[in-house]
Amino acid sequence: MALFGTSGIRGVVNQDLTPELCKNVGSALGTLLPAGATVCLGIDSRLSRELIRAAVTEGLLGTGVNVAQAGIVPTPTLALLTREMNFNAGVMITASHNPPEFNGIKLFNHDAIGYGRTQEEEVEKIYYSGSFRTGRAGAVTHFPHMKDRYIEFIKALVSGWDFNLDMKLLIDPGNGAAAGLAGDIFKQLGFTVFTINDTPDGRFPGRSPEPKEDTLQGTIKFLRQKNADLAVCFDGDADRVVFCDQTGFLGFNEMIAYISRSAVKSSGKQLIATTVESGMLLDLAIKDLGGKVIRGKVGDVYAAHLAQDNNAALGVESVGVYILPQAGYYPESIFAALTLLRSIKRTSDIRSFLATLPPLFFLKDKISCANENKSDIMAKVRQQSDKLGAASLNDLDGLRFEFAEGWLLIRASGTEPAIRILAEANSQQHARSLLNMGLSVLKDAAKGLT
Secondary structure (H helix, E strand, C coil), X not given: CCCCECCEEEEEECCCECHHHHHHHHHXXXXXXXXXXXXXXXXXXXXXXXXXXXXXXXXXXXXXXXXXXXXXXXXXXXXXXXXXXXXXXXXXXXXXXXXXXXXXXXXXXXXXXXXXXXXXXXXXXXXXXXXXXXXXXXXXXXXXXXXXXXXXXXXXXXXXXXXXXXXXXXXECCCCCCCCCHHHHHHHCCCEEEECCCCCCCCCCCCCCCCCHHHHHHHHHHHHHCCCCEEEEECCCCCCEEEEECCEECCHHHHHHHHHHHHHHHHCCCEEEEECCCXXXXXXXXXXXXXXXXXXXXXXXXXXXXXXXXXXXXXEECCCEEECCCCCCCECHHXXXXXXXXXXXXXXXXXXXXXXXXXXXXXXXXXXXXXXXXXXXXXXXHHCHHHHCCCEEECCCCEEEEECCEXXXXXXXXXXXXXXXXXXXXXXXXXXXXXXXXXXXXXXXXXXXX
16 A cells, blocks of 8 residues: 655544654655665644654654754755755655645655655555664754755855846745745845745644635735735745736646746756646647647656656646756745746736737646545546547546547545546636536546545
């Protein structure tokens, strides 16, 4: 049975994600690493952070692996510092955008890229065998200034970049791991900065840790009150970033399309690596530049490896994940925001470009589904797939049905107990029709199992 989903291990604390499970994951990882290795361990702001950190640390120490505690840091900070400070591996305790009752474990290599599926399987094999290395215990050290080192790295990356410092920014970390950090970076670079939800708080009192149109209405209202130009909004561990202007939410597929176009133009590379969940707007945005989109499995780790393997200009997920090779093959939300700010003189540049592209309509929905039922339900959907009348079927990750003027994806989530349905078409009516068709087939397959 797989422990890892599309982005590490996730679950409800003390139900799916127990201290014993977390300790054994730490023991399995420690057994896989050389004795005497040092792991950099970071946490996000969730209330369960100390419980999970203590359990993972105990497991690592018992195998003779040392643990460098980084404290509350964004996932990009943890990934980058694992590389820059020559740690053997990185462990991030986070459930990213999931609700407060969730937490999780995400693993990074010494070069900052996330553990691939083969490595995860090695950890799982040791975990289920229970054959953990024993001997001399490892030691714990603390690195309280890791955020400062991260800030200096990002500032060095953008040294010499030309920004319009007249733009006023609203930074919204959502009470997550980027609180108290992201705003400082933009201030130090000379921007006028306002902040909201800027205190780490694992209850996420300001808004949901998942930044999207419906959860950012308070942020947009505050943006208008402050007469700011652009809101930069992060999820719980800041491995995702989305944007709003005074008109409202700037969209998911819209922003990966815009930033991808900028990356193709500035890098001279023509490939963009993404997942089967990304829409057609991305293809259209880089078509005139000779750009090409390659789609792989869902998950930032898959997007990162796909970008690395194909020397892509950028790796993206439509939810707001950006893998920028200049920084490394890990989700880098703050550098992505700075890449956007470098490419515009005013926020209206974004909507002006998007208005030149053909209109597309993107819809999504999901049904709740216990993890143990996902494979049975998806198998039943596959059996009924002929009813949809698609021109072709892509089963690389879930089931993506291609139609003449749109597509439909039905896919079991790797981060929560749900099956997702995504649809995109050249009209709202057609997109809704595709989504409803997918929902109908899915609900029929799930009868008695959800």
